[in-house]
Amino acid sequence: MATLVRNTVSLFKQLHDAFPTVFSSAALCTFPTLIAYLFLAYCGNVRESEKPSAIPVPAMESWIPWIGKSVQLMQDPLTFIVESRRKYGPLFEMTTWGSKLIVATDPGMLMSLEHQCKDLNPSTSRVDAFRALTGIHDSERMTEVMSTRIMPVSSKILSPSGTLKSGLMAAFNERLVHNFDVLTADLKANDPKIMRLSDFISYHLFCASTNSLFGPTFPFDSYPHYAIISSSIQILHSPMANWPFVACKARRARQGMIDALIKYTEDWWHNGGQIEGASQLVGQSLIIMKEENLSIEEAAGSLLISLWGALFNVSAMTYWLTAQLLIEEKIYTSLREEAVDKHYMDAPLLESAALETLRTGSVPPPTRSVDADAKIIVDGKHYFFQKGSRIISEILILATGDYYNPDIYADPHFFKLERFFDESLPRPKPFGEGHHFCRGMHLAKLEIKSFISHTLKHFNLKVVGLKELPKLKRAGLIPDVLGSDNITLEISLCD
Ligand code: HEM
Structure with a gap:
């Protein structure tokens, strides 16, 4: 004074x-x-x-308060982010729908920020995601139980050795083969089937993944609800989701999915015992949820979140790989020859194709909120991060990032089937980085490879009409791979 x-x-x-x-x-x-x-x-x-003596993160100017850059980000996020990076550098800030969003565009950046600052956490965005997917407004408690109690259990079960021992893949394959047998019988009796590629992938992966997590008593007929939710995720995430007369179909589907999961859990919840064929992951999660006094509706909501986490990115990456092989005949033929000869766990071409898919595919950006003002060093400069900002790590959608760097990956914009035969190439990591990296990455890779291998062994896939890779759309910040689908398939039996 x-x-x-x-x-x-x-x-x-x-x-x-x-x-x-x-x-x-x-x-x-x-x-x-x-x-x-x-x-x-x-x-x-x-x-x-x-205030720490640090410079602010370069901020974009906008003439429209609150809305800021939301419109550009929604319209063409790829171009928008790539151009912004060129203009402002690898870290920049913009306003979207009233909140400040810091975009980190280089691999390793999020991990470095997290190591320097303990006040970055994913809870806010996860609470939002819980609300959007479950419709349960008060979802802080569910998020906390998931992060503090269920996540450590998942990490153990989903470790490389845990995944192999867990039986998750056996149950996944069992249902996939069952579904394909049903489709085979149908194709024997009827004409080839015409459908969208995304519907083919999404339905069979839904059945295989739910069987793997929940066992055979899961209500598989809830798929139509899931399909509506996944195509409406943008509106469910938006502030308009709870307005009267908005997103009614999506909200009904969400409730339908919660009801199906309540029905699945009910008997065990009230009477104990065991759920036939449920994975250790689901069994242990349910025990924890009951111990933590969650309601059965909250437990069902948490199961829906786990299912979404396990399925959404696997479907998107599987779609991307299938689209590549349908567009390029040589890739199709080579992978099919290998699939007939070799098991999917011991198939070098398929392994390389899966890695190439992970290099070029797209995932929702990890998000963190800044819980207290912080000074963080990026590229040798001290930046001031204001409390309340959100950080997103956009490393995969960028044609400027390492994954598209021609010094690292020759002809980076081409999908090269045999690229990862070169063992010296860095392996792509679309599984996040830092404290919250993906726990299911080993399982995810096995599921993608199994799906492709079984499909190629059972069926002939042919594109009907336009033979072109889709241009990726986004649902808000979420890459909407399945919603971008423009591939129609004709499915027939192998000769
Ligand atoms: C190709 C498929 C997949 C991709 C690309 C993917 C990607 C990611 C990414 C980027 C994160 C980090 C999110 C963040 O930092 O906020 C993450 C987290 C997570 N993933 Fe995956 N994922 C995939 C499949 C799976 C599967 C199959 C499972 C489980 C069955 C799974 C379980 C998890 C869990 C539990 C977390 C949270 C980890 C934590 O918060 O500590 N993922 N995933």
Whole structure:
């Protein structure tokens, strides 16, 4: 305070010396102004001394308050982010729908931010995702139980050795083969089937994944609800989701899915015992949820979240790989020859194709919220991150990132089937980085490879009409791979 008074007196002296007449009369007439000045300067000084001496993250200007850059981000996010990076560098800030969003565009950046600052956490975005997917407004408790109690159990079960021992893949394959047998019988009796590629992938992966997690008592006929939810995720995430007459179909589907999961859990929840064929992952999660006094509806919501986490990205990556092989005949033929000869776990071409898919595919960006003002070093510069900002790590959709760097991957924009025969190439990691990297990555890779191998062994797939890779759309920040689908398939039996 003493410094402040000294500074104020000195300021007065300087102003008086510079403008003696004007200042003296003004000062005499405006004693209240002086008090106000002292007060404001004091507040300013306090804030100044608390602020770290760091530069702000470069911010985009926008003429439209609140909406900021939301429209550009929704319309063509890829071009928008790539151009923004060129203009502002690898870290920049923009306003979308009233909140500040910091975009981190280089691999390793999120991990470095997390290591330097303990006040970055994923909870806010996860609470939002829980709300969007389950419709349960008060979802903080569910998120906390998932993060603190269920995540450690999942990490153990989904480790490389855990995944092999868990029986998850056996149950996945069992249902996939069952579905394909049903389709085979149908194709024997009827004409070839015409359908969208995304519907083919999404339905069979849904059945295989739910069987693997929940066992054979899962209500597989809930798929239509899931399909509606996954095509409406953007609107369910938006602030309009709860307005009357908006997203009614999507909200009904969401409730339908929760009801199906309640029905699945009910008997065990009230009477105990065991759910036939349920994975250890689901069994242990349910025990924890009951111990934590979640309601059965919250438990069903949490199961839906787990299913979504396990299925959404696997479907998107499987779609991407299938689209590539349908567009390029050589890839199709080579992978099919290998599939007939070799098991999917011991198929080098398929392994390389899966890695190439993970290099070029797209996933929703990991998001963190900044819980307290922080000073963080990026590329040797100290940046000030304001409390309340959100950070997204956009490393995969960028044609400028490492995954498209021609010095690392030759002809990076081409899908090269045999690229990863070169063992010296860095393996792509679309599974996040830092504290919250994907726990299911080993399972995910096995599921993608198994799906492709079984499909190629059972069926002939042919594109009907337009033979072109889809241009990726986004649902808000989420890459909408399945929603971008423009491939129609004719499915027949192998000769
Ligand atoms: C190709 C498929 C997949 C991709 C690309 C993928 C990607 C990701 C990414 C980027 C994250 C980090 C999110 C963040 O930092 O906020 C993540 C987290 C997670 N993933 Fe995956 N995932 C896939 C499949 C799976 C599967 C099959 C499972 C489980 C069955 C799974 C379980 C998890 C879990 C539990 C987390 C949260 C980890 C934590 O918060 O500590 N994922 N995933």
